[in-house]
Amino acid sequence: MDNSPVRITSQELLSDNWYLLKKYSFDLRRRDGSWQAQTREVYDRGNGATILLYNTQQRTVLLIRQFRMPTFVNGHDGYLIEAAAGLLDNASPEERIRLEAEEETGYRIGHVEKIYSAFMSPGSVTERIHFFIGEYQPGDRVSEGGGLAEEGEDIDVLELGFDEAIAMVARGEIVDGKTIMLLQYLELRLLKATLAGR
Structure with missing residues (x-):
């Protein structure tokens, strides 16, 4: 039964x-x-993956800025600052996020770490997003990034101080949910590492 x-x-x-x-x-x-x-x-719309690229020594993160029509029609200027992300399109989450990170930021990342997955708008959208973090070094840059023009992408790559990125969340300059979650995760992780080192 x-x-x-x-x-x-x-x-x-x-x-x-x-x-x-x-x-x-x-x-x-x-x-x-x-x-x-x-x-x-x-x-x-299928499932997706996102990654926050960070550099511990420099205390920086790599984010992107791109136009998002749904935010524009909801009163925003449409240009969101986000972590690199993309739909899986039949690839594994790890495989897809490596490709998306390189396409969007221009950095080829070695080790990536999955931290969790989450439904972002479960009242109406089926999408489950797989969240990753990965450490980058300046020498990992292999291109200018910027996304794929044939997919309508026109992406700015932003390297921001970690503390500035957290402040931008507080000021309402970073309003993308997945990016806020990743920055707060990294903040908690860094705080835990700092406390453990005392």
């Missing part, structure tokens, strides 16, 4: 222009045991 608290009763494809937008009708078993009919639209 199926004990699932969800019974999908129908699904309708609303758009496949860019990725998949579907309308699901389903019955959800509530905590009191009763069933309630509900409808939700779900956007499926």
Whole structure:
């Protein structure tokens, strides 16, 4: 017997222009045991990966700036400062994030460390993002970066002091969720290392 608290009763494809937008009708078993009919639209764009590149000795991070239309139509100037990221497109998270880091920042990174994965907008988007950090050295730069023009990317590469990046979060200059999470993770990690060294 199926004990699932969800019974999908129908699904309708609303758009496949860019990725998949579907309308699901389903019955959800509530905590009191009763069933309630509900409808939700779900956007499926695949899963992704993101990485914060940092240099311990210089106390710097590598971030990028690029235009994001959804933020523009929601009252922002559209240019977000972010950690390098990309959709998996059938690659493993580690393989994809190495490629994206090089395409976007111009740095070829050796060791990368996965720290966690998270759903970023679970009320409407299926995407799960795999989060990585990786240490870079100045000699790791192999190109100017900037992304792929054929994909509409026109990316500025920013090397920022770590403390300045954290201050930019506080000032509302860095507003991308994945980037804030990565910077705060690194801040906690550095703080823990500092305390352990005392």
